[in-house]
Amino acid sequence: MPTPENFDQLLQEFGSASFSAEPDSWNVGTDAPSPPDANETHRYEFGVPVQTEDAFLRLPSAVVSSWCSDANPAGFLVNQATKCIRSVSVEGCESIPALSMLFYINSSILAVPKSSQMVNITVQSIAVQSLHGTRTLLSSSDVLRLPRILDELCINAVLGVSYHITYTDTGEIIEAAAAFVLGAIKREAHSIQQSFEISFTQANTEPVPLSGNPGYVVGLPVRAGFLPKGSGITQSTKRLGQLTVVQSVSNQDCLAARGARAPVLFGYNMVSGCKLRITAAMECQPLAQTLLDMLKGQSFPEFVASFGNSQAQNVLDWVPITHLHISEQSSCQIPVSLGIEVKWTKYGSLANPQARIVNVTATITSTTLEQLPSGKERTIAVTSSVVFTDISSPAEPGYKAWPTINIKLPFDFFYPFV
Structure with missing residues (x-):
C-alpha cells in the first residue's frame, strides 16, 4: 500500500x-x-x-x-x-x-x-x-x-x-x-x-426457440428460466422445461397426471386440474409435498422473459416471478391450486405494438386437511390456472395546440379616414 x-x-x-x-x-x-x-x-x-x-x-x-x-x-x-x-x-x-x-x-x-x-x-x-x-x-x-x-x-x-x-x-x-x-x-x-x-x-446445445421478435406472439409459449449465481439466465431448449402447468388427463387422476405438463401459451387463459382420492392412512406432510411438486412441476422457473426474444445474458430483460401463498391457520395444510397471473402491456408504436410481460405472480392456495375416520375416503379437486391481463394504458389521440391569431395592422391602415 x-x-x-x-x-x-x-x-x-x-x-x-x-x-x-x-x-x-x-x-x-x-x-x-x-x-x-x-x-x-x-x-x-x-x-x-x-x-x-x-x-x-x-x-x-x-x-x-x-x-x-x-x-x-x-x-x-x-x-x-x-x-x-x-x-x-x-x-x-x-x-x-x-x-x-x-x-x-x-x-x-x-x-x-x-x-x-x-x-x-x-x-x-x-x-x-x-x-x-x-x-x-x-x-x-x-x-x-x-x-x-x-x-x-x-x-x-x-x-x-x-x-x-x-x-x-x-x-x-x-x-x-x-x-x-x-x-x-x-x-x-x-x-x-x-x-x-x-x-x-x-457442447451439444440447441438454440432456445423464440416466442416473438421482439414482442410475444399469441399462442407461443412463455419463455422462462433460472438465474444461477454469477451468470446469465439458463433456459431449457424444451418447452416443457420452462413455464408449464398440470395437463388434464382423461381419467382425472392426479397421480396419473403428475408427469403430464402443458406449456403456458401467451395470451391463452387456461384452466386444468385433476382429482385426488385421500384416505385416512395418508400423512399430511408427504401428501402436501407431493401435491406441491405436482402443481409446480419438476422445476418451477425463477424468471420470465419480458420479450419474446429476450437474450439470456441480458438479465434486466427478464421479470422475476413473485410467489404468494394463501392458507388457513391450521396444523395440516395441503396445496390445492396454483394460479399464475401474467400482466402484460403493449410496447412501441400504435401502428405496430409489441406485447411485453411486466409482472408474473404465482399464487399457491392451500386448504385444511381434516383427519378422516378409519376406512373413509375423500376426493379433492386440484386445479391450475393461467390468466393474462392487459394493463396497457388506453391510447388517446393527441393534437398540437391550435395556432393563436395575432393581428397587427399597419399604423396608416385607416388613412385618410382617420
Whole structure:
C-alpha cells in the first residue's frame, strides 16, 4: 500500500515502462493466485480461473498501465477481449516468450480443477498480417511458425491470440483451440500492440426457440428460466422445461397426471386440474409435498422473459416471478391450486405494438386437511390456472395546440379616414 514514506521507493521499483509482476516459476504450489474454492470442487464454476498443468491459462492484459501483464488469468465462462502494449526488440525477438506461439499452447488445460485429465490446446488457424495491415489465412495450421529475424525484420511474431473453449453442462472442459495472428516487426519499432480474446461454448446445445421478435406472439409459449449465481439466465431448449402447468388427463387422476405438463401459451387463459382420492392412512406432510411438486412441476422457473426474444445474458430483460401463498391457520395444510397471473402491456408504436410481460405472480392456495375416520375416503379437486391481463394504458389521440391569431395592422391602415 503506497504511503508518503514508501512512495519514492515504490516509484523507483515499479515506475518504469515495464516491470516483472510474475514469480520466477508458475508452479501450482507457489504464491500464484489460486482460485477460490477450486481445491474443493471437481467442476469449473463461473469466474474460476481456468487451470493448466503449471498454473492457469494466461490472458495477457493491461493491468496497471497499457503494458501487457501475463499474470491475468482467464476466468471460466467469462468472455474477454483485451489489448495491451508489449516492449520488443528485433535483435532479441527470438528469445521473447510472449512473441512465440509456444507460449500460448505449450501448457495443457485441466479438464476439471485439481484433476489429472489434460486437454491440449490445438491450433485452430494461423493468419499472417503484412506490414500494411492485410491478413492472409494459411492453408495449414499444423506447422508452428516461430519468430525469427529476416532482413532486419522479426517475422512470425504473435500479434493476437483468440482462445475458444468448449465445455459441458457439468462444468468440464473438453476442447481448447487457439487462433493466431502473426506479423512482422520493424527494426525501429520498440513496442507492438497485442490483442487477446477468449470465448466459451457449451457442447451439444440447441438454440432456445423464440416466442416473438421482439414482442410475444399469441399462442407461443412463455419463455422462462433460472438465474444461477454469477451468470446469465439458463433456459431449457424444451418447452416443457420452462413455464408449464398440470395437463388434464382423461381419467382425472392426479397421480396419473403428475408427469403430464402443458406449456403456458401467451395470451391463452387456461384452466386444468385433476382429482385426488385421500384416505385416512395418508400423512399430511408427504401428501402436501407431493401435491406441491405436482402443481409446480419438476422445476418451477425463477424468471420470465419480458420479450419474446429476450437474450439470456441480458438479465434486466427478464421479470422475476413473485410467489404468494394463501392458507388457513391450521396444523395440516395441503396445496390445492396454483394460479399464475401474467400482466402484460403493449410496447412501441400504435401502428405496430409489441406485447411485453411486466409482472408474473404465482399464487399457491392451500386448504385444511381434516383427519378422516378409519376406512373413509375423500376426493379433492386440484386445479391450475393461467390468466393474462392487459394493463396497457388506453391510447388517446393527441393534437398540437391550435395556432393563436395575432393581428397587427399597419399604423396608416385607416388613412385618410382617420
